[in-house]
Amino acid sequence: MRHYENLVIVKPTLTAEEIQANISAIEEVITSNGGEIAARDAMGMRKLAYPLGKNERGYFHVIYYSVAPSAINEIERRFRINEDLLRFVTIKYDTNREVTAWNQLVQKAQKKATQPAGEAKVEEVVIPAALEEADEDEE
Secondary structure (H helix, E strand, O other): OEEEEEEEEEOOOOOHHHHHHHHHHHHHHHHHOOOEEEEEEEEEEEEEEEEEOOEEEEEEEEEEEEEOHHHHHHHHHHHHHOOOEEEEEEEEEOOHHHHHHHHHHHHHHHHHHHOOOOOOOOOOOOOOHHHHHHHHHHO
16 A cells, blocks of 8 residues: 545635535546545645636635555545536645655645644744844834
8 A cells, every 4th residue: 555645725705515526526536446544634724826717716725645556546536526526636646755744745735634723733932032122222
């Protein structure tokens, strides 16, 4: 079994329920062909770099999975048939270095999925001492 990543862009004209149904159908295609889904990353609605058809936005969803290489042709064929998908791309991770990167992406996606939606990641801002002193002098 090899490691793969699929980015799919779903039409923005669909309702939230229809988008989720499409994502579930995409994941079903992968699992029905012997794939094991490791992680998912719902990136949400985003503006496209250029219009696809009459669509300027799309719902982006990334799926990380392992499957036998022979199943990829069938998975991509089923993606092409789905009229609700604007685009998709399949990325294969082959070398040890690529597989390590895939594992890191999976961990990152799993961590993002477990983080509560309302909780924003706050990073500490370190202000150099020279700037703090300059602010005090101005007051």
